[in-house]
Amino acid sequence: MRIGIDLDGVVFDTIGELVRLYNLEYDDNLQREDIKSWETARFVKCGEEIYRYFYDEAFYANLPLMDGVLEVMGRLDKKHELVLVSDTPAVGMVNRSRQLEKVFPVDQFRFMREKNIIYTARKDLVDIDLLLDDKPENIEDFHRTGKGWAVVFDWPYNRHLRNYRRIKNWWEFEELIESHSRIGALA
Numbered sequence: 001m002r003i004g005i006d007l008d009g010v011v012f013d014t015i016g017e018l019v020r021l022y023n024l025e026y027d028d029n030l031q032r033e034d035i036k037s038w039e040t041a042r043f044v045k046c047g048e049e050i051y052r053y054f055y056d057e058a059f060y061a062n063l064p065l066m067d068g069v070l071e072v073m074g075r076l077d078k079k080h081e082l083v084l085v086s087d088t089p090a091v092g093m094v095n096r097s098r099q100l101e102k103v104f105p106v107d108q109f110r111f112m113r114e115k116n117i118i119y120t121a122r123k124d125l126v127d128i129d130l131l132l133d134d135k136p137e138n139i140e141d142f143h144r145t146g147k148g149w150a151v152v153f154d155w156p157y158n159r160h161l162r163n164y165r166r167i168k169n170w171w172e173f174e175e176l177i178e179s180h181s182r183i184g185a186l187a
Helices: 014-026 047-055 069-079 090-103 136-145 170-183
Strands: 002-005 081-086 117-119 130-133 149-153 165-167
Touching (some): 014 047, 047 090, 136 149, 149 170, 165 170
Parallel strands (some): 002 081, 081 117, 130 149, 149 165
């Protein structure tokens, strides 16, 4: 199976880092759970200024990983074709690529050796059987193509999505993929 995996909010704890930096700069106590829609600016004192972090190339240099991602992706990489798909802004691509090389060594991860990394805002155009993503628009657009399964990585801002497989962590995702491999369907 060819599995498309988003980076921010799925592989990397981008939300956690965004909240950490925001709280430091604005002396606030924002929690991840407080962000209940994709429009993060609605939940912070600084409004639209929150998005400037995404256009700071240093932001992408050392993002923390989601729990379990290395182990689970390591196992999935041996059985499936993994494709990283990300809407990383151009300013962050160099640091993002460096971080991927550091976190996922080429000698240990086939998807890195094969350079299965696609930067695009249009994930619905990528030829994959399954998309794991957290952004509601990406999930809905990919689902509409009918090409495969869209799986939601759970966050408060995407809980309005219904009728999609939803996982809360990487171990649940591995279990979902393994059960699919055994029974042959994600329906």
